[in-house]
Amino acid sequence: MDNEFTCNLKTYRTLAGLTQEQLADCVGVRRETIMRLEKAQYNPSLKLAIDISRAVNAPIEDIFIFK
């Protein structure tokens, strides 16, 4: 289940000028969670996905692409 999607979070996070730590603080998770999300090793909840999408100012379907 962990590898059923690809995640472009790193690209959009960099574009938004945020570090992993800053994004983690912004959405209320740990840096480790952001790290695993970027490696597409963790399938986030809808709430977290929306929070991240708002934080990096990018459409949710562009960040998380399900195969």
Next chain:
Amino acid sequence: MSKKTIKYFVLGGIAVVLMLLCSIGYSVLFNQSRLVEPTDFNTYHFIIQDTPMVLSGLFLFLYVIVLIYQIVKAIASKKTNDNQHTRTISPKLGYLGFAGFMGFSGFLTYSIDHTLFPFIFFTFFGFFGFFYEGKLSNILRDELFILNEKKAELSAYKIGFIILFFMIWLIGMGLFRNNTEWIAIFMVITVSCIYALVLFLSKYLLYRYETKEY
């Protein structure tokens, strides 16, 4: 519970105890130790001199009730506030797991007076889990952590149930030749050890999932 509330409770407790001591003194000196010595309430009749003892008993009862209520409230509120982070404990608490060896004292007590109770101490082996829990002290319980926590607990329960099933199966197949006493000992030891294993594994597996390198 705030420091002010705790102060009030300590002062209140001292006042209640003093009131009770005074009432006991009064009863012993002037009221033939009524309500101080064991009283048969079937034949008891209230007299006005009993009032100090009755009142102080009532205050003590109310104090205990309010104290219990405040403690429960404080624990519940602490749980709600601290739910966002894991509890802070020292990994050194893991050494408490060695207390599990006290379970072997059950063999001694059983040989002396057939007491099985000390075998329950084998559950203390589960305290070895504090070692791993301590390493994950005071970190944010975000959704990944909660997911890992549930995954670890589920795996631990699964392993525990499999072992329990095998133990029951072994006994059902006639292990110990249906000697009830030996079966009782075996079951107490097994269930205690399984309980300890589940406690330990749920913490150990969580640590593994949390620190897993990808």
